Ligand SMILES: Nc1ncnc2c1ncn2[C@@H]1O[C@H](COP(=O)(O)OP(=O)(O)O)[C@@H](O)[C@H]1O
């Protein structure tokens with residue numbers, strides 16, 4: 001309209017526009033408004049013009065006037081100064097609203113499983129990926145669903161960061177506003193590579209990006225196609241996914257915690273007190289072998305979640321169980337994260353899970369007696385060098401949860417115990 005002389009070009013300066021224009025001149029909504037609104041704010045736009053259907057989403061962003069004319073004609077009149085359009089009121093951000101399945105679910109509801117809860121707390125405190133191993137019905141899914149609820153609350157900017165992935169994916173309903181809960185995604189093991197990682201002809205974020213700043217839960221880990229698991233490795237390492245297409249590449253954020261679950265063997269009951277396992281040693285080895293390799297390398301913690309005996313399931317909640325309520329766990333996790341934030345301030349590292357090479361050496365120094373313990377564990381369990389660095393990172397987190405500077409033998413021993421898959425079957 002500017003080029004055709006309907007509007008003086010300088011009246012357009014500083015405005016951003018994103019919508020679909022119908023042949024009749026109606027202005028229609030499109031997905032992906034929030035990222036543009038954030039960009040427009042960062043570039044100090046004079047205003048963002050969107051369809052009425054997108055106005056609420058755009059107005060999540062503060063300090064950006066958002067205008068929503070109904071038609072192209074109204075838009076032109078507005079820009080010429082002939083029609084007054086009031087800016088859209090800022091969308092209120094109600095912290096109690098949520099679409100996450102973990103909302104309201106509390107670790108206190110999971111009976112028994114103290115070792116698994118402790119491991120979840122360590123995982124959340126250091127941002128470590130974790131694998132739960134146990135028979136069907138022991139509560140692995142319950143545990144995983146409660147993880148987003150004990151991670152530190154999202155800041156407003158982090159919420160925007162999460163919401164814009166949903167915006168681009170077209171998964172944000174107009175009423176929803178900004179997402180305040182950490183996401184929880186649980187793609188089925190039949191998920192396609194594109195659905196997991198992102199991509200397609202019109203590229204869309206995959207599950208790993210929809211789980212950004214939240215939890216990606218892979219139930220029955222050995223059932224996933226090897227190719228999907230391998231494809232996850234890079235995003236988990238880099239925190240971003242790069243999707244190529246003919247016209248160039250798209251980068252989506254993908255900084256999530258991975259929680260995986262699996263049975264101890266194909267029938268599910270290896271080591272279970274109540275059921276006999278019907279698998280041969282080869283079947284067990286084959287089943288576990290499916291996991292070997294790159295993805296398992298990204299998982300710092302393996303923990304067993306055995307079946308909970310009936311007596312424990314029916315036992316009433318005792319006062320000491322409060323220690324394992326989501327609120328109590330969350331408090332300890334926030335304190336441990338604060339220690340990491342201070343320790344790593346000004347460096348590339350944000351949390352213990354990211355320690356490697358020289359930072360690992362620097363922050364996870366061991367005393368002589370710890371070295372001796374580590375050495376005997378490594379030869380007894382035939383641990384690899386990779387297992388070694390994973391144990392050190394986890395020991396660092398355990399020390400942070402205890403508020404201690406030094407890694408003691410007991411912290412190290414606990415970390416060594418959290419490598420169930422490294423032990424012989
Ligand atoms: N430790 C537990 N405490 C309380 N309820 C449990 C526990 N374990 C299992 N349940 C019950 O059994 C159901 C199935 O648990 P689930 O987490 O799906 O097991 P899994 O994922 O290990 O197969 C749950 O919905 C819950 O009702």
Ligand SMILES: [Mg+2]
Pocket residue numbers: 137140141142219
């Ligand atoms: Mg389950």
Ligand SMILES: [Zn+2]
Pocket residue numbers: 265266267268269270277278279
């Ligand atoms: Zn079995």
